[in-house]
Amino acid sequence: MDKATDLYEDSTSDKGAAGSDLSRSEIVQGLRAALEKAAKASVDFLGQKGGYLDNPEVRIPMPESLGTVESALRLAGQEELADSFVKSMNRAAERAVPETLDIFKQTVKDMSFKDARGILEGDDTAATDFFRRNASDGLRERIRPIVSEAMDSVNVTRYYSQMTSAARMAGFGGSGVDLQGYVTEEAMDGLFLIMEREERSIRKDPVARTSEILKKVFGR
Numbered sequence: 001m002d003k004a005t006d007l008y009e010d011s012t013s014d015k016g017a018a019g020s021d022l023s024r025s026e027i028v029q030g031l032r033a034a035l036e037k038a039a040k041a042s043v044d045f046l047g048q049k050g051g052y053l054d055n056p057e058v059r060i061p062m063p064e065s066l067g068t069v070e071s072a073l074r075l076a077g078q079e080e081l082a083d084s085f086v087k088s089m090n091r092a093a094e095r096a097v098p099e100t101l102d103i104f105k106q107t108v109k110d111m112s113f114k115d116a117r118g119i120l121e122g123d124d125t126a127a128t129d130f131f132r133r134n135a136s137d138g139l140r141e142r143i144r145p146i147v148s149e150a151m152d153s154v155n156v157t158r159y160y161s162q163m164t165s166a167a168r169m170a171g172f173g174g175s176g177v178d179l180q181g182y183v184t185e186e187a188m189d190g191l192f193l194i195m196e197r198e199e200r201s202i203r204k205d206p207v208a209r210t211s212e213i214l215k216k217v218f219g220r
Contacts, residue, residue, distance in 0.1 A: 022217065024113055030217025031116040032108050035127050037214070038198040039104035042191055047098035053090035058190030060089045063177045069164055085159040089179070092150035093187035096143045100191070103142055107135040120217070124203055128196045136188065144184045151179065 022030075045051055052058050062070045062082065070082045111130070119126045151157060156179060201208040202218060209215045 027120055027217065028113055028116045030213045031119050032111060033211055033213050034202050035108045038127060038195050038202065040101060041198045042194040043097055043101050045194055046191060047094060049094060052093045052190055053087060058193055060093055060183060060186040062086055063182050065177050081162055088154045088156040088159050089183050091154040092147050092156055092183055095150035096146040096187060097191060099146050100139050100142055103135055103138045104131065107131060124200045125196045127199045128192055132192060139188055140184060143187055144180055147183045148180050
């Protein structure tokens with residue numbers, strides 16, 4: 001039985017195994033609504049100016065492999081170069097994240113009743129974990145080229161070159177780093193972190209349940 005048939009038959013059943021007073025269609029509808037709400041809230045939050053840069057929890061730091069370069073610059077009084085480089089990486093992530101919402105929407109659309117039941121019966125981050133398992137490859141594929149373009153527009157590469165050149169002149173060097181890959185992975189980690197917070201809020205705080213189906217599914 002394929003996923004579409006399985007979901008149809010599950011959704012037409014009288015009661016859902018995950019709750020005595022919820023039909024299977026209500027469970028699927030409620031979990032889809034929760035997933036879409038968590039995804040949109042996270043994307044909107046991080047996709048604004050300062051979404052990454054101004055939030056210590058998700059701020060993209062200097063790559064560890066460039067730690068000696070950063071230290072050398074700060075010791076030499078050229079901390080502005082290091083700060084500009086970090087700022088540019090975060091700005092690139094902020095530009096890339098808004099383009100990921102359709103990936104989340106498609107993942108939600110493909111969710112089966114089995115997925116929904118597992119999320120409903122799971123722990124406080126079960127929905128985010130579902131996205132990690134099912135959306136990460138698509139997100140990575142979508143974000144990386146946008147990050148690359150954004151990095152050019154906010155001068156990440158230029159700041160990187162200036163920073164490493166200044167460090168070499170001071171007698172320090174650092175190992176090479178895949179900047180596009182690094183910013184992409186850090187952007188995704190931040191996205192999932194904020195999503196976990198939103199999911200916990202939906203599960204625990206009645207005020208966060210902004211639709212009737214969310215109230216019904218999570219207010220049992």
